[in-house]
Amino acid sequence: MNKNDSAVVRKTFLVLSVVISTLLILFAVYKIRSVIPPILYGVFIAYLLLPLTNFFSKKMPRFLASLLSILLFLLIFSLLGYILIPQVTRQFGELVKRIPDIFHSITTYINGVVALIPLKNKTPFLDEFIKNLSNNIESGLNLILNKITTMLIQKVSLIPSIFLSLILAFFFMKDSESLFSMASHLFNGRRNKIWVLFLKKTNRDVRDYYSLLLLVALATGFVMGLMSYFVGIPYYLLIGAMDSILELLPYIGPTIVFTTGSIFALFKSFNTFLLFAVFFFAIEIVQSQIVIPHFAGRKINLPPLAVILLIILGGALGGALGIIIAVPTFLVVKNAIRFFVPDLYKSFSGSNNE
Numbered sequence: 004m005n006k007n008d009s010a011v012v013r014k015t016f017l018v019l020s021v022v023i024s025t026l027l028i029l030f031a032v033y034k035i036r037s038v039i040p041p042i043l044y045g046v047f048i049a050y051l052l053l054p055l056t057n058f059f060s061k062k063m064p065r066f067l068a069s070l071l072s073i074l075l076f077l078l079i080f081s082l083l084g085y086i087l088i089p090q091v092t093r094q095f096g097e098l099v100k101r102i103p104d105i106f107h108s109i110t111t112y113i114n115g116v117v118a119l120i121p122l123k124n125k126t127p128f129l130d131e132f133i134k135n136l137s138n139n140i141e142s143g144l145n146l147i148l149n150k151i152t153t154m155l156i157q158k159v160s161l162i163p164s165i166f167l168s169l170i171l172a173f174f175f176m177k178d179s180e181s182l183f184s185m186a187s188h189l190f191n192g193r194r195n196k197i198w199v200l201f202l203k204k205t206n207r208d209v210r211d212y213y214s215l216l217l218l219v220a221l222a223t224g225f226v227m228g229l230m231s232y233f234v235g236i237p238y239y240l241l242i243g244a245m246d247s248i249l250e251l252l253p254y255i256g257p258t259i260v261f262t263t264g265s266i267f268a269l270f271k272s273f274n275t276f277l278l279f280a281v282f283f284f285a286i287e288i289v290q291s292q293i294v295i296p297h298f299a300g301r302k303i304n305l306p307p308l309a310v311i312l313l314i315i316l317g318g319a320l321g322g323a324l325g326i327i328i329a330v331p332t333f334l335v336v337k338n339a340i341r342f343f344v345p346d347l348y349k350s351f352s353g354s355n356n357e
Contacts, residue, residue: 018057021340025313025333029320041164045171047327050213052076056176069176073169083244108273142151201342208334215299220250223290227260230282235275236267250290251327299330 052072059068175182187199228243242264249256261283268276296307308344310330317329343347 021333021337022309022313024336025329026320028332028336029317029325029329039197041167041255042171043324043328044164044168046175048076048172049175050210051177052172052218053179056179065180066177069173072176073173083248086241112273163200187318197342201338204342205338208338209331212299212330216251216295218300219290219295221247223250223286225248226286227264227283229268230286231264231279234268234278234282235271236264236279237270238267242267255293257283305333322355 056065056068056072056076059071062068063071183202184203188195189198224243224245224247225244228239231239231242245263246257248259249259250291261280264279264283265276268279292311293307296310299305300307300310313329313333314326317325317327317332319325
């Protein structure tokens with residue numbers, strides 16, 4: 004084995020070690036998931052709003068700056084809720100009433116496709132196939148409606164946890180400078196200097212990752228809204244705004260957007276729904292499998308495939324929370340090894356510089 008091959012093997016082993024450590028942490032979070040989520044969501048909200056708080060704090064006391072950031076955050080979500088909830092509720096009720104019509108249009112569409120098949124005599128097998136397919140589609144539509152109803156009921160029950168997270172986010176932002184100052188004095192001498200470097204490097208890496216997610220979410224929301232407009236969905240601005248926010252929750256957020264967009268599309272026609280579905284999945288595949296892994300991988304010096312696996316495994320172990328913190332947890336573990344066990348890091352990566 005030559006020197007280059009040996010370096011590749013060592014670096015691969017280092018990445019695997021950090022990934023395994025990350026998964027163990029995510030599994031631990033999953034085990035105590037009933038207690039941890041409000042705290043971590045509060046940290047996540049604070050982390051997103053901290054640049055805004057820092058900007059406001061130049062003009063006013065930090066207490067007021069933190070309060071203003073939270074109020075703006077609540078105002079944006081309240082406006083979206085004011086626009087979204089009545090429309091979705093009304094459209095949902097109309098969809099339930101129109102299930103027979105939608106089912107009939109789907110059946111007509113299937114029969115039209117079958118009519119194009121060059122068969123002189125339609126066999127009983129083909130008729131039975133059409134009947135079973137139609138029944139499955141009808142069952143699927145009813146199942147989607149039941150799932151949406153259950154999901155909405157579950158989300159309402161999370162309101163107290165959301166307010167707790169917002170309160171925690173306010174205090175995290177208000178006391179962020181004090182918390183960093185306290186954390187930076189945990190050690191003495193040279194070890195304290197290394198600790199401060201670790202905190203600054205990790206903070207920069209995690210902020211870069213979340214900033215990238217935010218930019219990609221805004222861009223994806225714009226493209227999704229534009230696509231919905233061209234497809235002919237009435238509430239294209241609403242779909243774009245929803246997607247811009249919910250893209251911060253990989254896989255889970257897009258599922259909510261797709262469900263909502265599909266309901267709106269079905270009101271137009273089944274063909275509109277098919278067009279929406281095709282464009283939606285094309286955009287999501289490009290965004291989640293190419294754009295985020297590629298650019299996030301470059302930001303954190305990690306192969307795109309590893310980013311995808313981290314997000315998938317994080318979701319499997321910790322649900323929505325695991326998806327959000329999977330890559331940042333990896334960064335924390337990686338930087339901990341880099342700064343506190345530099346010899347081990349250098350022996351596997353071949354360098355202490357990225």
